[in-house]
Amino acid sequence: EVQLVESGGGLVNPGGSLRLSCEASGLSFSYAWMRWVRQAPGKGLEWVGRIKSIGDGGTTDYAAPVKGRFTISRDDSKNTLWLQMNSLRTDDTAVYYCTTDIDGSPGLWGQGTMVTVSS
Amino acid sequence: DVVMTQSPLSLPVTLGQPASISCRSSQSLVYSDGNTYLSWFHQRPGQSPRRLIYKISNRDSGVPDRFSGSGSGTDFTLKISRVEAEDVGVYYCMQGTHWWTFGQGTKVEIK
Numbered sequence: 001e002v003q004l005v006e007s008g009g010g011l012v013n014p015g016g017s018l019r020l021s022c023e024a025s026g027l028s029f030s031y032a033w034m035r036w037v038r039q040a041p042g043k044g045l046e047w048v049g050r051i052k053s054i055g056d057g058g059t060t061d062y063a064a065p066v067k068g069r070f071t072i073s074r075d076d077s078k079n080t081l082w083l084q085m086n087s088l089r090t091d092d093t094a095v096y097y098c099t100t101d102i103d104g105s106p107g108l109w110g111q112g113t114m115v116t117v118s119s
Numbered sequence: 120d121v122v123m124t125q126s127p128l129s130l131p132v133t134l135g136q137p138a139s140i141s142c143r144s145s146q147s148l149v150y151s152d153g154n155t156y157l158s159w160f161h162q163r164p165g166q167s168p169r170r171l172i173y174k175i176s177n178r179d180s181g182v183p184d185r186f187s188g189s190g191s192g193t194d195f196t197l198k199i200s201r202v203e204a205e206d207v208g209v210y211y212c213m214q215g216t217h218w219w220t221f222g223q224g225t226k227v228e229i230k
Contacts, residue, residue, distance in 0.1 A: 035219070045160075045168065045211055047219040061218070097167060103174060104156035104215040109167040 002026035002108060004098045009113030016088050020113055022081040022098030027108070030054065030076040033101035036083050038094035039112075048096070051081070066092075088117045121145050121214055125222035131230045132206075138199045140225045142212035147192050149216070156215035159188055159197045162224075163208040172197065204229065 008020040024032070033056070036048040049062040051072045060072050071084040081098055093116050099106035122145040132138045148155045159172040170179050172188035175195065185200040199206055207229060212222040 037219075044224045045213070045221040047221070063218075101215075103177070104150075104154065105158035105170060105173050105213055105219075106160075106168075107170050107173070107179065109169070111167055 004110035006098050006110040006113040009115045011116045012088055013119050017086045020083040020096055024079045029079040034081045035099045037097045037099055040094045090117050093117050121217045121220045123220050123222035125225050130227045132202045133230050135201050138202050140197045140210055142195045142222050144193045144214055148214050157195050158213045160211045161208055
């Protein structure tokens with residue numbers, strides 16, 4: 001079965017850090033361009049960032065609200081994607097989804113992991 | 120940034136009747152490779168989004184044929200030929216031509 005499973009969410013104080021993981025199975029992870037998408041409570045979907053496959057350079061891009069604070073990385077030997085989140089703010093509170101690029105958009109989504117930034 | 124504008128934002132529908140959602144982009148979504156990266160997603164309460172349509176009109180595997188996508192350039196439409204109870208939830212359009220941007224979402228509910 002093809003699936004993405006996120007973990008690592010939780011409650012963190014403003015200014016704190018958190019690292020999310022996404023484990024992939026059933027797909028050729030090393031060839032996949034991976035992204036993180038978030039959804040604040042009761043709100044819409046927002047792209048967070050992307051990492052290309054290593055074969056395509058492995059470069060990363062980030063949405064403006066998280067640039068300089070969030071870092072995406074991957075380990076193809078473990079079929080795992082990470083999102084390192086630093087200097088967290090209350091407006092980073094959201095469900096964070098791991099997704100894959102298929103035909104130019106997220107064709108596969110994980111179940112999401114909730115991040116709550118609050119004192 | 121490309122802005123995606125959906126209408127309506129709320130859509131009460133009658134079971135068995137058709138429904139239609141519009142999505143407009145602030146600039147053309149035709150990419151340099153000739154493709155138009157416009158997708159549609161459905162999200163049921165408490166669930167992850169699921170892609171229904173990619174590149175304007177291509178249905179994902181397992182998506183019922185009552186769902187169809189159309190449009191070009193900056194104007195796009197998702198149609199449901201006959202609404203079923205399982206179709207309730209929020210529908211999002213998304214452009215993947217200029218990075219990624221999602222529409223605000225359209226909430227579909229049964230009258």
